[in-house]
Amino acid sequence: MLLLKELPTSKSLQRFLLRYPDADISAISDFVNLLRAASDISVALDKLLAQHHLLQGRWWVLVLLMREETQTSSPSDLAEKAGVTKATMTGFIDGLEREGLVLRLMDNDDRRKFLIRMTPAGQQKLDEVMPDYYRKVHALMSQLNQPDRDIMINSLKLLASRLDVMK
Amino acid sequence: MLLLKELPTSKSLQRFLLRYPDADISAISDFVNLLRAASDISVALDKLLAQHHLLQGRWWVLVLLMREETQTSSPSDLAEKAGVTKATMTGFIDGLEREGLVLRLMDNDDRRKFLIRMTPAGQQKLDEVMPDYYRKVHALMSQLNQPDRDIMINSLKLLASRLDVMK
DNA sequence: TGCATATTGTACGGTTCCATACTATCATCC
DNA sequence: GGATGATAGTATGGAACCGTACAATATGCA
Incomplete structure (x- = not known):
């Protein structure tokens, strides 16, 4: 997600209005502000995770694995739940496996599949990140009063x- | 920006609470919903631009150039206003130049610099995209009543x- | 004037993502 | 049971980004 740092000057705004009177x-201003604020927040999350040597993609995979009772899932399932393509998930798993946070295991029931299992090191990494994440998200969201936050x-x-x- | 499509089940939520009681x-739920909504909106913008064979990065460059009276700027200036590194801007300009939407001109005052100028084809591209963009952003933002939108x-x-x- | 320092744009290598195409395996249906 | 089609995972190549390092040029200060 890419965003303009600078809002237009009133002079350039007039030129836009002249050419595109409708x-x-x-609406445009609100739309841009919305995207920019969200982008800044996402970047802040990236920085939080980077302090633990993680990135959003790989981190979500660990979270998804922790949701499973067996701490095990398949690449396809993970891809769907994370909202990325299977190819992208392959990349995440490659990275996590390289760092020893997950394992690829054979699935004897379906030999096309792998079982992805979080390792103890992966759980340890989550135990390190999640309390920090929870604490900081709480600190951020507490900046708003409840009615505004709900709205x-x-x-x-x-x-x-x-x-x-928009279609 | 990457986001989970699936919210946790109450069962897995209990497991998380057991391990991370604080x-x-x-706050987490609101935070994730915020990022996910913004990501979906950004993807919708990508799709709108893709219909005109544009991508967010290159499109912002054209918008920035149109803001200038001379429709001309330098790579460094564009990079700063777009919030990307100079290296990234070089890539955008390469792409736009390849498609004939901008020109690289020598700057005789400072021979380290280039002047990036939007071509008539670039202006034509914007004239094609912007009315569509304005119309659809208006349609989207009109879904909210004004007080809620302001909040x-x-x-x-x-x-x-x-x-x-969050630091 | 000359030399240190800052700035400009680019090259290079890296990451995260996608779309597409492919192989291996499974499921189905005649 | 054999062909047909679906599904699992990956390889490949692409785009958008970043950080770093670099050559060329400009600037400031002794």
Whole structure:
């Protein structure tokens, strides 16, 4: 996600309005601000994870594995739950395996499959990251009062559910 | 930005709470929902631009150039305004130049520099994209009533301005 | 003037992601 | 049981990014 750091000057805004008179300036401004704020927040999460030598993609995989009682899943299943392609998941697993945080095991029932299992080192890594993550997310979200926070989240959810209007 | 498609089951949530009892579940849930909604919106923007054979990075460059009266700027200036490194901007400009949407001109005042100028084809591309963009962003943002929209944007801005609490 | 320092743009190598195409394996249906 | 089609995982090649290092050029200061 890429975003402009600089909002337009009123002078350049006028030039845009001259050329595109139908533009809804306040809608554009809100839209850009929304994306920029979310991008900044995502970057902050990246930095938090980087302090533990993790990246969002690999971290989600560990979280998904911890959700499983057996701490085991398949690449396809992980890909679907993480919302990435199978090819992307292959890359994540490669990285995690290289660092010893997960194992690839044969699945004797279906020889096309692998079983991906979190190792003790993987669990240890999560135990190191999650308390930090929870603490900092709590600190961030506490900056908002509850009514505003509810309205913000519900509004975002509503927008995300109405994205078909952009087609 | 990568996001889980699936929220945790209550069963796996209990396992997380057992291991990390201090977790603020509602903060985490809101945080993840925020990032996921924003990511979905960003993907929708990508798709809109893709219909015009553009990508976010290159598109912002054209928008920045249009903001300039001379439709001209330098790679360093563009990089700073777009919030990317100079190296990344070099790549964007390469792509835009290859497609004939911008030109690299010598700067006779400072021979280290280039002047990047939008071509008529570049302006034509923007004239094709921007009305579509404006129309669809208006359609999306109109899904919210004004008070909620204001609260959402202000809350997001406030969060983005308080990201130091995550350090 | 000359020399240290800063700036500009690029090359290079790295990561994360995707789309596509492929092999191996499984499931189905005649 | 054999062909057909679906599915699992990966390889490959691409784009968008970054950090670092570099050559060329400009600037400032003794």
